[in-house]
Amino acid sequence: MKELSLNILDVAKNSVTANASLIKILINETEETLEIKIIDDGCGMDEETVMHVVDPFYTTRTTRSVGLGIPLFKLEAEQTGGSLTVESRSIKEDLENHGTEITALFYKNHIDFIELGDIVSTVTTLISGSPEIDFLFEHKTVNGLVSLDTSQIREVLGADVPLDSPEIILWMTDSLKEEYERIDF
Amino acid sequence: MKSLAELEEIRNRMKSQVVLREDSDAIRIVVGMATCGIAAGARPVLQSFVEAVNEEGLTEKARVSQTGCIGICQYEPVAEVYEAGKEKVTYVKLTPEKAKRIVEEHIKGGKVVAEYTIANS
Numbered sequence: 001m002k003e004l005s006l007n008i009l010d011v012a013k014n015s016v017t018a019n020a021s022l023i024k025i026l027i028n029e030t031e032e033t034l035e036i037k038i039i040d041d042g043c044g045m046d047e048e049t050v051m052h053v054v055d056p057f058y059t060t061r062t063t064r065s066v067g068l069g070i071p072l073f074k075l076e077a078e079q080t081g082g083s084l085t086v087e088s089r090s091i092k093e094d095l096e097n098h099g100t101e102i103t104a105l106f107y108k109n110h111i112d113f114i115e116l117g118d119i120v121s122t123v124t125t126l127i128s129g130s131p132e133i134d135f136l137f138e139h140k141t142v143n144g145l146v147s148l149d150t151s152q153i154r155e156v157l158g159a160d161v162p163l164d165s166p167e168i169i170l171w172m173t174d175s176l177k178e179e180y181e182r183i184d185f
Numbered sequence: 186m187k188s189l190a191e192l193e194e195i196r197n198r199m200k201s202q203v204v205l206r207e208d209s210d211a212i213r214i215v216v217g218m219a220t221c222g223i224a225a226g227a228r229p230v231l232q233s234f235v236e237a238v239n240e241e242g243l244t245e246k247a248r249v250s251q252t253g254c255i256g257i258c259q260y261e262p263v264a265e266v267y268e269a270g271k272e273k274v275t276y277v278k279l280t281p282e283k284a285k286r287i288v289e290e291h292i293k294g295g296k297v298v299a300e301y302t303i304a305n306s
Contacts, residue, residue: 001223001224013218067220121229121232122228125218129218153189153192157192158196160199161196166235166239171192
């Protein structure tokens with residue numbers, strides 16, 4: 001992918017497919033590293049699927065539930081000297097506490113580091129694609145924090161105005177852009 | 186986050202329009218947003234569709250949505266236009282500029298942009 005934010009868009013869509021009600025996208029940046037966490041409370045995966053989820057040549061084939069998204073993301077992390085881990089608890093294993101957590105670590109000074117890119121578009125594209133799901137976005141940098149919480153927005157909007165209304169998406173875009181300007185990103 | 190008071194204003198303004206929006210699904214523009222689509226540039230294409238529909242004042246008539254891989258990855262970014270009573274139109278190898286033209290000529294003007302369809306690629 002040309003931008004890491006495109007990988008985030010791609011991988012977070014797996015959480016949508018996994019029937020998550022809340023998807024967290026947490027980015028933590030230091031001078032040298034960039035860590036991306038995608039955490040959902042979806043149906044999760046069993047141990048065997050997790051073991052194979054990073055292998056592009058593994059597929060369950062009956063459902064086609066595993067694709068190229070995670071292997072690609074993993075490759076991009078590892079080529080900077082970083083890593084990608086997948087932790088998951090299947091709903092079959094634990095009815096109450098299930099979901100998947102993906103952590104990707106990148107070393108920003110490595111020549112093969114891909115820029116984060118247009119993360120604002122990724123966040124708003126995810127929200128407009130799945131307005132019924134809650135998204136929590138947090139980007140911590142050395143200069144400060146940018147965040148967006150759809151549950152707060154939903155509270156203000158009530159039940160009548162859907163999150164994917166063009167006006168609301170535009171407001172979220174502006175809101176995020178202003179915050180990035182504020183921390184002088 | 187930006188001032189929530191402003192969001193409240195938007196909500197109040199929109200509540201009056203909600204009734205009109207109920208049947209805004211006359212035309213559906215569906216953009217392929219799987220790994221293949223995203224890697225080929227579907228995100229800015231989707232955004233361009235949303236912006237153009239907004240700018241042309243077509244939000245009551247057309248709705249932009251996302252879907253997964255439809256199996257023609259080599260033609261991504263792909264968008265399909267569904268309209269009741271008409272045959273589905275599949276646009277391929279899209280760019281934000283092409284998306285804008287499709288909204289102007291097809292969604293607004295009712296004329297399929299034939300040169301961007303899968304039949305002509």
